[in-house]
Amino acid sequence: MRSDGAGSGPVGLVLARPTRLLGVEPFFMELIAGMEERLVPRDMPVLLHVVPTLQDECATYRRWARQELVEAVVVVNQVTDDPRPAVLRELGIPFVLVGPGEPDAAAACVRTDHATPVRDALTHLLELGHRHIARISGPTTLLHTQARTRALLDGCRAVGLDPVLVEGDYSAESGARLTRQLLQGGTPPTAIVYDNDVMAVAGLAAAKELDVAVPDRLSLVAWDDSTLCWLASPALTAMTVDVHRFGELVAETVLEAVDGGPVTERWSPTAHYSPRGTTAPCRFSPVPLPTAPRPGPTVPPRDTGARAGRR
Secondary structure, three states: OOOOOOOOOOEEEEEEOOHHHHOOOOHHHHHHHHHHHHHHHHOOOEEEEEEOOHHHHHHHHHHHHHHOOOOEEEEOOOEOOOOHHHHHHHHOOOEEEEOOOOOOOOOEEEEOOOHHHHHHHHHHHHHOOOOOEEEEEOOOOEHHHHHHHHHHHHHHHHOOOOOEEEEOOOOHHHHHHHHHHHHOOOOOOOEEEEOOHHHHHHHHHHHHHOOOOOOOOOEEEEEOOOHHHHHOOOOOEEEEOOHHHHHHHHHHHHHHHHHOOOOOOEEOOOOEEEOOOOOOOOOOOOOOOOOOOOOOOOOOOOOOOOOOOOO
């Protein structure tokens, strides 16, 4: 922690992800904008650093501690057996957990409900008559991926359905590749739900390349509504959340943690289903397309969180 007084230095945010994704995925830029709206008046800008692995992220925290560079850290994209809270406690750096996980009475946190939006999206797809539903998720090590998958599996099995689950990495390449595999499998889905906007836009392009009409033959839903979704043709149905407000709530929690007083547990705005041009009533029975085997289901470990949270 900096020695020149609380509330007078940067707030660290480290993203363990490929650098190329940061330039095309709008979520974190909007989150940071919301954070800075609350932090900059306190002379606490966000210090963003991108690294390839969690081990590199922990090494970054240790370097920041030696340099007394940051006032606090925001921890995102929690994983199973996450090492980061223990490292930050050891270093004495105040931190805020953003997302799901076991309740931690000693940690400041901003939590997110992912189960309710998944049930909301599934209800809309079922009302449209879709029974062959697939999901292209983010990495299955992430707790928010596990939370969304658990909700989808529970919702589908409650009505006698068995969804197809495949794992992507949030990139356009994985969105396009996995969409092609699904559509060229033995029983292609009539609806696909993506874990971010970038994969969904790429999936829409892949469907067009295969001459699969959207939404007449295939419905698509994106998580993380953004300008990418609005400008797609047709515009993508999406799970919409006020990411800017999310960032403000994170910053408010950071300020309480830095000031040393009581810290309020906050919940981020809940995502809601925004229907647009990529969803419609299911009018076609699934017809196999040529080539490529259907990918096998990928079922992540059970979510250990009391409720769900973000990427």
